[in-house]
Amino acid sequence: KSTLLNALVGEKVAIVTPKAQTTRNRILGVRDVAPSGESPAGQIVFLDTPGILAPKHRLDEYLVQTALTTLDDADVVLLMVDGSETPQEGDRRCVDLVAKSAKPTLLVINKLDAIDHTLVESRISQYRELGAFAGGVAVSALESLNLQPLLAKIVALLPEGPAYYPEGTLTDLPDKFMAAELVREQILKHAREEVPHCVAVTVDELTPRNERLTYVSATIHVEKDTQKGILIGEAGRMLKAIGANARPEIEQLLDKKVYLDLHVKVNKNWRKDEAALRRLGYWVMK
The missing domain is CATH 3.30.300.20 (K homology (KH) domain)
Incomplete structure (x- = not known):
């Protein structure tokens, strides 16, 4: 998720490691979107969250609470999954969780650079059997592949409103x-x-x-x-x-x-x- 956030913002605003639960706080990133044939001009505020897990201690409770609070604040949800694997039990729990939020949700199939492209549609179909999505996009967060179609779908789902941050802002983190x-x-x-x-x-x-x-x-x-x-x-x-x-x-x-x-x-x-x-x-x- 953090790799995708950095790719969408265009700068490093979130740390990235292979270890689980690297993200512990809500990480905000801002992307100014120029007008194109696919979407109008606008500003997208991205919120990266900790992953959902079964809490073992108070810190884990904080991580889950942060993720759920962010879900409440969002206008659009991106559910990012590993395209190289079939849906796992953790993925099913996340699909159920975002479904309860009643927010429009885009399915983001990651690792487009590492999977057979013919698998993408079948992977999207497998997740559609678990829940309803407003759309699906395959990307490579690592290689920044296919991000423009994702941005266009996000802009199409976001409500109109004022820009929350001055143009050129990347994050609000001190x-x-x-x-x-x-x-x-x-x-x-x-x-x-x-x-x-x-x-x-x-x-x-x-x-x-x-x-x-x-x-x-x-x-x-x-x-x-x-x-x-x-x-x-x-x-x-x-x-x-x-x-x-x-x-x-x-x-x-x-x-x-x-x-x-x-x-x-x-x-x-x-x-x-x-x-x-x-x-x-x-x-x-x-």
Whole structure:
């Protein structure tokens, strides 16, 4: 989903990794649509959400709540599925969920670059047997294939109204949040097993030191001392690798050189602690 969001917006506004539950917050992206033969001019506000899962702790409850709240706010829903697979049980649950919302829903078949194109119509038919859709489009989020037909279908379903953001806006996310996400992205890419899912990142300071350099101080929160040791690594190698890979991404975000200062802190069982979740920005009032 996040790969598709970035492709539709045209810039990186959401982190992307192969690991499940990479997205933890509602991520907003904005696309200004120029008039064409297929659609009028307009502005589309995209909202990427965490995936739907069976909650195991308070953090999971937050993820599900965020997804459901976003579904309530949407005018059009995009249900994105893996085109290389037949519908799975999780897909069936998602179809039922969006059906209950009564929102017009577009079926987005992903991985057009990796599947036999003759399978597309049969895949759409398989999902139509599970629920009603306002339309179906096959795309490749990774290769940005077939996005214009998708945009045209979205514009056709959206209600008319004023632009919510000034022209050229890409996202409403603050730099501190984006910098924290870019650090977490590298943790997800470098760490293994349970460690990435037990991590939260906060940016404690983001201060320009001069016209060319910005100081960024971030804290990586883990649940156990063993996880802290893994993230620091032997002679600090793991933490250095995370920082070395996150820093260029943050520099691109801020368009400045960055001095990135990383710290690891044990915050025991933070995923189960409502107060800790609030401090770390993972709570939405019901």
